[in-house]
Amino acid sequence: MLIIQVCVGSSCFLRGSKIIIAEIEKLIAELQLEDKVLLKGCFCHDKCTGGVTVMVGEKLFTGIAPKDIEELFGQEILPIIKGAAECL
Template identity: 40%
Template sequence: MKITICIGSSCHLKGSRQIVEEMQSLVAEKNLKDQIDLAGKFCMGNCQNGVCVTIDDDQFSLRPEETKSFFENEVLTRLQ
C-alpha cells in the first residue's frame, strides 16, 4: 500500500509535516514498514481543503489532528 502525503506549500501550512511524522511513528509502532510505503509529493491539486493524502488511488483531505483516526479507519482496515 502506498500512502502519499502532500508537502506542497499550501498543505505544509495546514500541518502536513505533522501528519508525515505521525504516520511514520504509527507505521513503526504497528510494525507495518514492509506493508506501507510512505511518500511525500508536491502539490496534488487539491489545496482547497485539508492536507491532501492519498492511499493508492483514493484521495483524502486531512487535518493533522485526524491522523490517528484516519490511520485506524482507512489504513488499517485496508490491510486486513
Template identity: 35%
Template sequence: MVIKICIGSSCHLKGSRMIVEQFQRLLEKHQLTDEVKLLGQFCMGQCQKGVNVTINQQMISVEPSDVETVFNTYVLKVLNHHE
C-alpha cells in the first residue's frame, strides 16, 4: 500500500506536515511501517480541496482532524480485508 501526501505550498499551509506526522504515528502504532509506504508529493492539482492524500491511487481530501478516521477507513479496513 502506498500513501502519498501533498506537500506543495497550498497543502502545506493547510496542515500537510501535521498530517504526515499523524500518519507516521499511526503506522508505527499499528506496526505497519513495513507494509505501507508513506511518501510526500508536490501539487496534486486539487489545491482548493484541502490537503490531498492518495491511498493506493484514490485521492482523498484530508484535514488534520480527519487523519485517524481516514487511516481506519482506507488503511486498516483494506489491510485487514486482505489478510
C-alpha cells in the first residue's frame, strides 16, 4: 500500500491542499486504486515555500500546485504502484 500524505498545515492549506486532496481522490477512484493507495493529511514539514507539500511514500515533493497533480500522479505515483505490482 502506497501512502500519499498531503500537508494540511496552514500555509499549504491556503495554497490549495484541499483541491489537491480532491484531485488525488478523483484519480484514485478513476483508476480504481483504492486498494493500492492510502491518502492521508499531514501537518507541516517546514517546507512551506511556494506551494503544497506532498509526500509519496518516503519521497517529499514541495511547491506542488493543483495543476501539477496529474503530472505527479503519472510520473511518480503510478510507477511506484506498477513496480509494487510487478513484485507480487
